[in-house]
Amino acid sequence: MSAAVEFLNVSRHFGPASAPVKAVDGVDLTISEGSFFAMLGPSGSGKTTCLRLISGFEKPTGGAIRIFGEDVSNTPPHLRNVNTVFQDYALFPHMNVRDNVAYGLMVKGMGRARRHARADEMLALVKLDGYGDRRPAQLSGGQRQRVALARALVNEPRVLLLDEPLGALDLKLREAMQDELKALQKRLGLTFVFVTHDQHEALSMADSLAVFNEGRIAQIGTPQDIYDRPATRFVADFVGSSNVLPPDLTRALGGPAEWASLRPEATRLAATGPLTGTVKALRYLGSGTRVVLDANGTEIAAMVPAGQPVPAEGTRAAIAFDPQALHLMGDR
Amino acid sequence: MTQSAILPAKGPADRLTALFWRHPRVLLALLLTPPLLWLGVVYLGSLAALLLQSFYSIDEFSGVVRQEFTLKTYGELLRPSNFDILVRTVSMAAAVTLACAVLAFPIAYYAARYARGHWKAAFYLGVMLPLWSSYLVKVYAWKLILAKEGILGWAAAQTHTSWIIDGLLSIPGLEGSSLSTSPLGTFMVFVYIWLPYMILPMQAALERVPNSMLEASADLGATRAQTFRTVILPLALPGVIAGSIFTFSLTLGDYIIPQIIGNSANFIGMAVYQLQGTAGNIPLAAAFAVVPILIMLVYLGLARRMGAFDAL
Known part of the structure; x- marks a missing residue:
């Protein structure tokens, strides 16, 4: 071509x-x-x-x-x-x-x-x-x-x-x-x-x-x-609504200390996980609900598919994700 | 403290506004009555009176106006001496309009598409400034400029280009001892005096042509000349027509410039002035005055048929 x-x-x-x-x-x-x-x-x-x-x-x-x-x-x-x-x-x-x-x-x-x-x-x-x-x-x-x-x-x-x-x-x-x-x-x-x-x-x-x-x-x-x-x-930030994770948060989630992106739809809420936070905001999108957690001052979004229970605002929740979904970007 | 859902009227202004809200037609009637009276009585009324006068005739022996309807006065317009005046005035108005359009277009185009900020202010000032000074002062100033010993003649002599002026003044119909006594001089001063009335509506029309339209034309393969002919000109035409209505009708009606500059040949305005003044022939003056109105109506009709207002 x-x-x-x-x-x-x-x-x-x-x-x-x-x-x-x-x-x-x-x-x-x-x-x-x-x-x-x-x-x-x-x-x-x-x-x-x-x-x-x-x-x-x-x-x-x-x-x-x-x-x-x-x-x-x-x-x-x-x-x-x-x-x-x-x-x-x-x-x-x-x-x-x-x-x-x-x-x-x-x-x-x-x-x-x-x-x-x-x-x-x-x-x-x-x-x-x-x-x-x-x-x-x-x-x-x-x-x-x-x-x-x-x-x-x-x-x-x-x-x-x-x-x-x-x-x-x-x-x-x-x-x-x-x-x-x-x-x-x-x-x-x-x-x-x-x-x-x-x-x-x-x-x-x-x-x-x-x-x-x-x-x-x-x-x-x-x-x-x-x-x-x-x-x-x-x-990562402009295309879609990805989580952009600073190095310390990437490390907290089990990765190396560098910038990373994590798609909300690759995450799910769990009782326990590497990262817990307070539910700060909920946005109903029809196909699911976007949940924003406040984890010690850093915001991180997760998707709850339609039909699954959605936590109430102000409650604690943990984030779990497929390790392969964590995309490392070095320092760029 | 809980507030009522309806606020109390604070005074007559609140009550008046409420009245207008309940009866919108009252406000409309109040706003429209003065301009309609002005337009209807002062403008159209006087025009109707003029039209009426033109259908009367004058008794040639007593000089008294006979108040009977006749077309005799209009017949007099066709007498060679009067018809000459009509032809001369209309040709001058057409030539002035054409020259104004050609001169104004690049100026208006620059102002509309390129001038920004200070340059735009300078443009408006440059176009408007001559309008602020007295019309008579400008015309007399031009008489001096165009006189044989004037600055134009002097500059021509200094640069050995007097032959150009002499050549122009020897063209049949434009003869004169100098530009200030030639119909060419009348033409030049008309163009100078009325040019702003052509530039401003043209500029307003050109300003409304979006840049993307010119780009689209080029994008589709048009040369600059094709873009000008098929996009810019048709879209600017309402402005050109508006400007030409000004220059054309102002030239048709003017009686001062041809009196001061040129060879004293009669124009419609001068004829009207003389007929209603010294001669006291109001019907013929009125008939003369109706001619420009008819010409403008025909002109607008033609412009409309040619699609000049399609883009409006």
Whole structure:
């Protein structure tokens, strides 16, 4: 499998050279062809800037970016064979849906009849047949999102970039769109690069993902890698709701004296165990209850599966866990 | 101490607010009556009176206005001497509007998309400042600038570019002994005076075009020129139309600039001024004044049909 997008020590600094704001700082990255790649991170972590570096709306201040092996450092956005689904969709309000979708073909000089036929095909692909004559303002958020997708796909880009495309949708619609996007990507066999700050979205949709923190990549891997074996404290904390254990607590739990992560769902409550604490908070999640224990000032969370007894707040409980679930991270 | 669920009214303001809450239409009526009276009586009423006058005619011997409905006065507008005035004024207004649009666009575009902080304040000040000083002072200042011995002529002589001005002044229709006595001078001063009225609505319209829309256009393969033509211009068009309504109608109605600068050829505003003053021909003055209104209505109708307001 060849590389669709490569970042070679790419930086994007803003502001004066003496005190730069390092939006992206020395990023190395390979996105393989046909994969669904997610860039995950909190806001301001550099993930969106990386996406804009691929589309060409930002120029790197250092390093090189290759798309299918070609250096695109001097290629403006309109000559890059990549297309973007924008966060706010950026549909043109003065055009109807069909003309919006056909826009990329129109600026290439394709005739009206042909491009409208193509646009209608794309609208059928995103299940919006018959909506061509409407204005974007007459559509719901989910429908606009599909129009934006159709408009980006009509040019048959080699890489599709999606900038938090589901952020504005409500939960139910978002989950439906996640499944649809994933199915569409499989069907088209296209490389999707997806930016999100939602860890569940990234884990459930991506083939592989990069976790960004402060302009750098904290970890790249498959969702499983990242979830089960976080490389740093930041990743463990940001992806999911893992317990990040300081060295002394790891040792108290029977491990070596280094930072470790422990998934709440790998723990259970027991009468006795290596660590006891006071039940401080309970959060009912439907599939189970998340119990937070206060163990001598350190908080540690455990999951009680649905149907099992939940301790009352203020009572004492011990934590037991599968030793293999304790993932050591050294001092990172 | 337990409090009642209903707080006692503290005074007339509380009681009045309660009245408005119970009868929202009372507040609406109170708020709307003064502006509706103003708009209905002072604005539209006087306009209707004007329209009425234009359907009267003047008795050529006694000079008395005959209060009978006739289209005779409008017929007089088509007399060559009067029709010339209409054509001259409308062409000038169209040329001024076009020039204002072309000059204003880059300024408005810069202000809307790039200027931040102090530069934005400087932009507003630069555009508004000329509006604060007296209109007459500015026009007379331009008369001096454009005069044969003025700074423009002097600068041209110093840089050996007088031939440009001389060449322009020899074009048929623009003749004059200097820019200040040529229709070209009238045009330049009109453009200067009305430019802010074009820049401000344009800038407001451009400011509402999100950056992501321009990026989307480029992302889909459009060149800068294509983005300008198919995205920026259509989205800014309501602002351009608003600005052009100002520049067009202000030029149509102005009677001072063509009096001070240019070759004293009549414009609609000057004709109205002379007809209702010295000549006492109110019906013809009214008929002249109706022409700009009709032109603006036709213009707006065309703009609407072309989809200028679709993005609103």
